Amino acid sequence: MRRAIDRRERVLLFYLVVLFGFGLGISGAAAHSRLVKSDPSARAVLDKAPKELKLWFNEGVEPAFAKVWIVPAQGAQIPLTSQGDSSDPRLLKVALPDNLPAGPVNIGYHMLSVDGHTVDDKLTFTVKAP
Amino acid sequence: MLDPFAIVRAIATLAAAIVLGSGVLVWYTRDALAPAGGSVWRRRVVFSVLVSAFAGAVATGLGAVGAAADAAGAARFSVNGAIVGTFLFKTGVGRIAIIEIGYAVAACIPAVIAWVTLKKSAISDLSLLSAAVIAALGLATFPFNSHPVTLDQQIAGLSASIAHRLALGVWLGGLPALILLIGAGPVPDDTRRLAAVILRRFSRLAMVAMCVIVVTGTLLTWFLVGNFPGIIGTEYGRLLILKLALLGGIFVIAGGLQRHLLPMLEVKPSDPTFRSYANRVKLETVVAVLIVIVASDMASLAPPEHENIVWPLPFRLSFAATWAIPWVPTRFIGGHVLILLGLAALAFSLMPSLRPAWFRLRPTTGLTAGIATMLAGSALAFPAVSVQAFPDTYLATDIPFAATSITAGLKHYEDNCTPCHGVSGHGNGPLAASMPDTQKPADLSAPHTALHTGGDLYWWVTHGIERTPMPGFGDVLTDDERWDIINFLGAFSIGYQARIIEPKINSGQYWLAPPDFQVTDETSNTNILSDYRLKSAILVVLFSCTQENVAQETARLEQLLAARERMAELGAKISLVASGKICEPLRRLATGKILVADRDTADVAATYGLYTRTFLNRKMDVVRVPATHAEFLIDRSGYIRARWLPEEDNSWSDLGFVETQLQMLAREPPAPPPPGPHDH
Numbered sequence A: 001m002r003r004a005i006d007r008r009e010r011v012l013l014f015y016l017v018v019l020f021g022f023g024l025g026i027s028g029a030a031a032h033s034r035l036v037k038s039d040p041s042a043r044a045v046l047d048k049a050p051k052e053l054k055l056w057f058n059e060g061v062e063p064a065f066a067k068v069w070i071v072p073a074q075g076a077q078i079p080l081t082s083q084g085d086s087s088d089p090r091l092l093k094v095a096l097p098d099n100l101p102a103g104p105v106n107i108g109y110h111m112l113s114v115d116g117h118t119v120d121d122k123l124t125f126t127v128k129a130p
Numbered sequence B: 001m002l003d004p005f006a007i008v009r010a011i012a013t014l015a016a017a018i019v020l021g022s023g024v025l026v027w028y029t030r031d032a033l034a035p036a037g038g039s040v041w042r043r044r045v046v047f048s049v050l051v052s053a054f055a056g057a058v059a060t061g062l063g064a065v066g067a068a069a070d071a072a073g074a075a076r077f078s079v080n081g082a083i084v085g086t087f088l089f090k091t092g093v094g095r096i097a098i099i100e101i102g103y104a105v106a107a108c109i110p111a112v113i114a115w116v117t118l119k120k121s122a123i124s125d126l127s128l129l130s131a132a133v134i135a136a137l138g139l140a141t142f143p144f145n146s147h148p149v150t151l152d153q154q155i156a157g158l159s160a161s162i163a164h165r166l167a168l169g170v171w172l173g174g175l176p177a178l179i180l181l182i183g184a185g186p187v188p189d190d191t192r193r194l195a196a197v198i199l200r201r202f203s204r205l206a207m208v209a210m211c212v213i214v215v216t217g218t219l220l221t222w223f224l225v226g227n228f229p230g231i232i233g234t235e236y237g238r239l240l241i242l243k244l245a246l247l248g249g250i251f252v253i254a255g256g257l258q259r260h261l262l263p264m265l266e267v268k269p270s271d272p273t274f275r276s277y278a279n280r281v282k283l284e285t286v287v288a289v290l291i292v293i294v295a296s297d298m299a300s301l302a303p304p305e306h307e308n309i310v311w312p313l314p315f316r317l318s319f320a321a322t323w324a325i326p327w328v329p330t331r332f333i334g335g336h337v338l339i340l341l342g343l344a345a346l347a348f349s350l351m352p353s354l355r356p357a358w359f360r361l362r363p364t365t366g367l368t369a370g371i372a373t374m375l376a377g378s379a380l381a382f383p384a385v386s387v388q389a390f391p392d393t394y395l396a397t398d399i400p401f402a403a404t405s406i407t408a409g410l411k412h413y414e415d416n417c418t419p420c421h422g423v424s425g426h427g428n429g430p431l432a433a434s435m436p437d438t439q440k441p442a443d444l445s446a447p448h449t450a451l452h453t454g455g456d457l458y459w460w461v462t463h464g465i466e467r468t469p470m471p472g473f474g475d476v477l478t479d480d481e482r483w484d485i486i487n488f489l490g491a492f493s494i495g496y497q498a499r500i501i502e503p504k505i506n507s508g509q510y511w512l513a514p515p516d517f518q519v520t521d522e523t524s525n526t527n528i529l530s531d532y533r534l535k536s537a538i539l540v541v542l543f544s545c546t547q548e549n550v551a552q553e554t555a556r557l558e559q560l561l562a563a564r565e566r567m568a569e570l571g572a573k574i575s576l577v578a579s580g581k582i583c584e585p586l587r588r589l590a591t592g593k594i595l596v597a598d599r600d601t602a603d604v605a606a607t608y609g610l611y612t613r614t615f616l617n618r619k620m621d622v623v624r625v626p627a628t629h630a631e632f633l634i635d636r637s638g639y640i641r642a643r644w645l646p647e648e649d650n651s652w653s654d655l656g657f658v659e660t661q662l663q664m665l666a667r668e669p670p671a672p673p674p675p676g677p678h679d680h
Helices: A002-024 B004-032 B036-072 B081-090 B092-106 B108-116 B121-145 B154-183 B189-224 B228-232 B235-267 B271-299 B328-350 B363-381 B403-416 B430-434 B454-463 B479-500 B550-562 B564-569 B584-590 B601-609 B655-667
Strands: A035-039 A052-057 A067-070 A078-080 A082-085 A088-095 A103-112 A118-127 B315-317 B386-388 B518-520 B526-528 B537-543 B572-578 B630-634 B640-644
Touching: A035 A118, A052 A103, A088 A103, B004 B036, B004 B092, B004 B121, B004 B154, B004 B189, B004 B271, B036 B081, B036 B092, B036 B108, B036 B121, B036 B154, B036 B189, B081 B092, B092 B108, B092 B121, B108 B121, B121 B154, B154 B189, B154 B271, B189 B235, B189 B271, B228 B235, B235 B271, B328 B363, B403 B479, B403 B601, B454 B479, B537 B550, B537 B601, B537 B655, B550 B564, B550 B572, B550 B584, B564 B572, B564 B655, B572 B584, B572 B601, B601 B630, B630 B655, B640 B655
Parallel strands: B537 B572
Antiparallel strands: A035 A052, A052 A088, A067 A078, A067 A103, A082 A088, A103 A118, B315 B386, B518 B526, B537 B630, B630 B640
């Protein structure tokens, strides 16, 4: 009986070592939530520069930790100010600068959603030259 | 590698579990603790609860700091007070974290009281139970900060998650108390009988807890993962498999304890049996801790719904794609009969009590025959329903099925694909003539069947198709551009199927999804077409203005504008799509009165043009359909249900006809949301 128990324990231990090896091989990945729609929409081509960018997510967002910025073709990122919307927890409103140049506008954002996960993504729209 | 944040969260969970599980176990066995060994064990357990309560408070606080760092996009645990303050007091996630910290700290107070009042066992036991209840509340708070809150089935998800964590706490948290009972050196004589009683009672508690864990875990998997590809094709799913495998290990250990060792111990509580029991409990504890670490890592990942699935197998099983093929149902069902026969042979060979009198095979022969029959059955059943699959087979895109994407895809098609697939898309481009018959380019107007997913098409556009002239465009077109092509192919193909759509509603025809586009409403708000789902039916009117017909088009618009209030009463809105300079007066006329597609209007017109083919008209020879006037009726559930092409008949000239259709739509119950163009 004793020997049988020992053997079973060894089998179990082996099983665990194999499983744990499998576990170590798994690497962490960034959480990813989604932008449902935006105004202007991603990849829109606009006749004139918009004053505001609205981002709607698939989950409620926490405006206190929202970061939105413009990635210019050259130079440092330009941070933008954003605020939530009391009537729609999934909406984030971003004020855009007045002097938005013609051409593609690359927007980056980092968002904390209500389930505690963060979202990092980008979108681009284009302002036509006058 | 494991995230340090996940480790901290695992420590917080483990600590709360020990406070809960050990507290509950002492309370449940308190009547049996009178013998001398009982007070020794109680002292050890109360001390472990005390240490766990404080460790839990520290880990929960650290967890909040880590979450704040993550929220701010800073390195783990390297944040200042201001960020942590903003996180805790300015966000919903943070406020829930405050509640968690509050419970973790509060649990320390009764734990201290339980330690100080050890001599007065009634007060001590009651304090320990209070600590357990507070720890349970803390464990039940966490799901409000995690995946379940974002589920559609929020209340069911939250309840399942809370029950899952509490059951885990009762079971896992009792294990260290068992180690303190029989695993910390030889079991003294005065503790032996007592130990058998406690182990039996724990076994009962753990049995109930395990049932709850399995049931709620199954529910949560259903809610959060939902489909099989999500389990084997995502990191979350693979961690889930690991967790289940570890749980399988627990069942083996716990089953052995309950069936063999516990009865042995109750008959004869000998040292070797106690040693063996203690070793297994220790092993079970290690596995349980691994499960909590894996679960904490899972909690920091997005569930498969939000993750890209990378399919690891060269095939997938699809009934939709194969069931109609001759002999497939026979092979599948026949194969399963064989598998069941094989299973029966295995069961009869392994378990003599099940063996019927007519089963005369020797156990080894029976085993071999059973396994061989099962293998034969599998070989018959599964290949029959298997179809080819690629790593991207279950990949989907965030790019919506919208006019801008479809038109972008149309342009990429015209730039890259016409030499082989032709300007018509029928696979008859100039290069096609020189290709052997077996390798002719595909006719892209053919219906997309369940045989190929959108992800399959994406894989082919990216990598090409093996052993055919189809090249890959992964280096030529960006990821988004290739998805645009997939969206275009969906619209192009289904446009051919849409030839049967008539001016009259046919009931139950929920299959044709309208491409999305932006509109400006009567009060200058911007919406997308799909925003109106379940709110309003939409009459999408595609105007096509030339100098010759502009008066006629204007007259139609005026007719519709005059009828808009009547249509609103019937639950419908009108949306104008009028591109080009000549149409500008129409756009001005409609603005502020009905929905107007005033962004990317040419794209919207070109996209809906794909849906204007009929069996009569001559729009078969080009992919990009020449513009004509067309009207589409989209029901409240978001499906195209009827359309009118004035060049074919004159039915909708009389708006009374349209009103009849709207009345029919108003009587229909809502249907589920439209599927994507490649969903089957």
